[in-house]
Amino acid sequence: MADPHATPVSPISQVLQSIGLTRDDLLRHSDQMRQFLTTEDANSLRAFAAGSSDAQNAIVSMIRSSRARSHSRSVSRPSASTVSQTPPPSTPVKSEPMEPAIPLRHMDSMEMILERKNRQAKREKRGKKEKERPAPSPSPASAGFSLDAFMQSRDSRRVPPADQPEFSTSTTSQETQKDTLPTLPVTPQHKNYYRDYDTVEPPSSRPKKDTLAPTHSPTPARSRATSTSSYAPPIVNEPLDANPVTPRRNHYYKSPLPSSSPPQSSPFATPSARQVINLVSSPGPMGPLPNEDEYDELPYKLPAGPYSTTRPDLSYAALIGQAILSSAEHRLTLQEIYDWITIVYPYFKRNETTWMNSIRHVLSTTVCFRKVMRDRSLGRTQWAIWDCDLECFANGNFRKEFCAELREAAKKAPPKKRAVDDSASGRKSKRQKKAVLESSSPAVPTAPAPQVPFHPSFGPMPQFLPLFPPLAPTYHQSYYDRCTQLPADVIFPPLPSSSNYVHVVSTSESLGNEASSVPLSSAIKSSDIPQTSPTPQSSSIPALTPNCSSSSPQMPSEDHSQTDIHVKVNKEPSPPLETGLTLVDKRGSDNVERKQDVTANKTPSKKSVALPPMPESPTLDRRPKSKKPGKRAPIPPPSADGSYPRPCTPPPRPTTPRNRGATQLSAVRTPLSHKGLHMSPSASLVHYKSHLDPPPPSTFHQDDGINPAVFDIENVRTPSRRRGHRENGSTLFPPVTPKKLVFPAPSSTIESPFRTPGSRSIFDPHDPSALLDEEFATLGNKVGQESPVGLFGGRRGLLYESPSISSPGKWF
């Protein structure tokens, strides 16, 4: 123990020695740096840096050494705190600064180092603050805001140039200008492009602003890049522009919003707290970007490379897609999306309302972005991209043509004009074109260079979609997740011949009337249908319906949509599951599979199914009405935590094409509009109201009394979540762990690979078979217990027709 050098101990001293510096020197440098930070005078820093290359080297080496040893953040932390805050000279502060170690990225300049230091310090402080402060857990947002807002308000007024200068200096480029501007004259108008103003931003209140300044919020990464056009190469950190301006420092309030995603402790999450340093001046909720280390913590991954401050050529949808796909689970909260965008594309600043509004607008209107409701306690709703829609976001771009729904629709419906082609050659916005031209470089395609790294999907997209190995892995995948991640096929394996039918029959009893009505149809009802099948009408629904009910079909539908994509992949994963099952068929034709599985049913495969009859139903448009009703039917809340897997299966949503592009309708979320629509309007409306507005699930429960989960199933694709939360209202129900159901589950042990053999008792919400069974059962009840086949074959009509007739509620 006794290391003689305990004090100096660390390699630092060694380094210093090697360098020829003394600790005093180091301290001095540190002080200088601090001053710099405090002052944020880039110039000084540079001067400093220039002057003391030695110091830098030393620091760097230190860092490296430290890193090499271990990440030991903790170790340095203590010191770090000091640093940030004008550290007491007493402690050799230094050490800490570096410790963060430079990430893989090159920290070329001292600035980078400093930033890191600050970050660390912030973190520490953050932690402290959190502890000290109420730190409202879950819904940080509000908290964050308040604080931020407060600070900002202050800052904004004060904000003096000080901040700006700081940043500005760092930024150098455009950003600086912008940033500075804000304070200027600008009126706070949010409107048009005042991004600059952001800093000031007042009105809106967004917190932002904070002062990161002190710390120079330089977001690490972002700062670097300025490259306008594309996102520069991944890592390059160029100090250059680096100047890093932290692109948004001002904006950094950013994450005041942490609120959104509760689960993660994303740095952002507690942003406000974070910057302890300047609390006084500015709490700076935002906090600098997390270090690489921190990145892990974030719900999303940030692309490496410098971030261009220029406006990306990508559409908002593409940006959103990148953001969402950068998350392991492919879902982020609005806040997180904002954060991601502001970080990766500094061009977008937190304070601005324009782009944020656009983001929201796109989320709401774009089908591919599915809303996932979560328990409030967990946080706000998340926006997800389903596997089936990954193609849409290939290469970081957004091509609606590839939306599962659209594709399906396209299949059924005559290809519209541009539909498919477009994607590739299709129209591009000017920006895109420019981008393309300009940068053959990665701009567009790779544009989101960042993405590339994280998005597995991007690369090979299609195939992998279902798997998502890349991202997900990091996160904990709960059982549920895994299941969900599995290809739709797997998840919803073709009905095991054995189980379903039998089940159906048997279950019918339990189901009872209502159940029948409710469950299936209901399940399908608003939420499901719409959600599940994007193009419900078009393909998905029909397909589904054929089987029995929309619900069941949905599953398939999902497949459908994804079929193309997933198919290949699925096979791999699925095998185990399906052993018995014949997933294969599905792929080939989901429909078919079902048929087979269903065995008896020859129900037309979905495709054939197209059964449009029903879905087509007219109501597509109704959306408008829905307005309130249900806004979008959010997808059932996954386990908010993430347990919720991305629904691979694209629920067939009725893409009711509003007027505009189909793309806009978001299937999932806006159930009302989209969903219900297809079915008979009246019915749908009713149904929605009943379901959406009120707790829909309730009906279900009662119906069978069986599993809530089952009900969810109805919803289609993702089996479970809904039940949980809704029923309980709050409970997210952890889909993950299979519940033991009370009810009898007769026989289908074999059915789902997931479930423990032989025991149906264990309820596996994810178990497709179970779901299907439920549905069938329900159908059976309705139908009269006809064999599934009967349902399909004969029933088809019934199904479709019945909805309205038999029970409006059901369908919608």
Added chain:
DNA sequence: TCTTGTTTACAATACC
């Protein structure tokens, strides 16, 4: 009051 989400409307642009 703020955030989030939805919806509508309009304008600009691109494609056919």
Added chain:
DNA sequence: GGTATTGTAAACAAGA
């Protein structure tokens, strides 16, 4: 010119 896409602005509602 019509249609589609995208972006923007705004109104509104719901929830915290």
